[in-house]
Amino acid sequence: MKRATNWRRSRQNGKRMWRGNIRRRQTSVVYVDYDAYMHSREWCEVRQKRLKKDGYRCALCGTTEHLEVHHLTYERLGRERIDDLITLCKTCHKQAHELKDR
Ligand SMILES: [Zn+2]
Numbered sequence: 505m506k507r508a509t510n511w512r513r514s515r516q517n518g519k520r521m522w523r524g525n526i527r528r529r530q531t532s533v534v535y536v537d538y539d540a541y542m543h544s545r546e547w548c549e550v551r552q553k554r555l556k557k558d559g560y561r562c563a564l565c566g567t568t569e570h571l572e573v574h575h576l577t578y579e580r581l582g583r584e585r586i587d588d589l590i591t592l593c594k595t596c597h598k599q600a601h602e603l604k605d606r
């Protein structure tokens with residue numbers, strides 16, 4: 505059975521949060537403190553795995569500078585699979601977000 509999780513960016517007390525609606529019998533809302541998660545050991549580990557897999561290069565332009573790890577999906581935020589992520593440089597990452605938010 506597919507569990508539908510729709511993450512939305514929201515702000516709470518000036519913090520960037522991801523608000524997820526997990527639909528079970530009742531709609532429960534979960535919040536992930538995005539900035540705190542970005543500093544967690546879990547994220548650091550999964551991020552390193554993705555960087556290593558991509559050979560420490562941007563998946564789009566191939567540069568090795570200013571690398572960031574982008575979420576292709578936020579569906580499993582906090583327990584990402586390595587395929588939910590992609591290595592991008594700062595420039596490509598910015599473009600990826602601009603395209604998505606348009
Ligand atoms: Zn790039």
Ligand SMILES: [Zn+2]
Binds near residue numbers: 573597
């Ligand atoms: Zn991103």
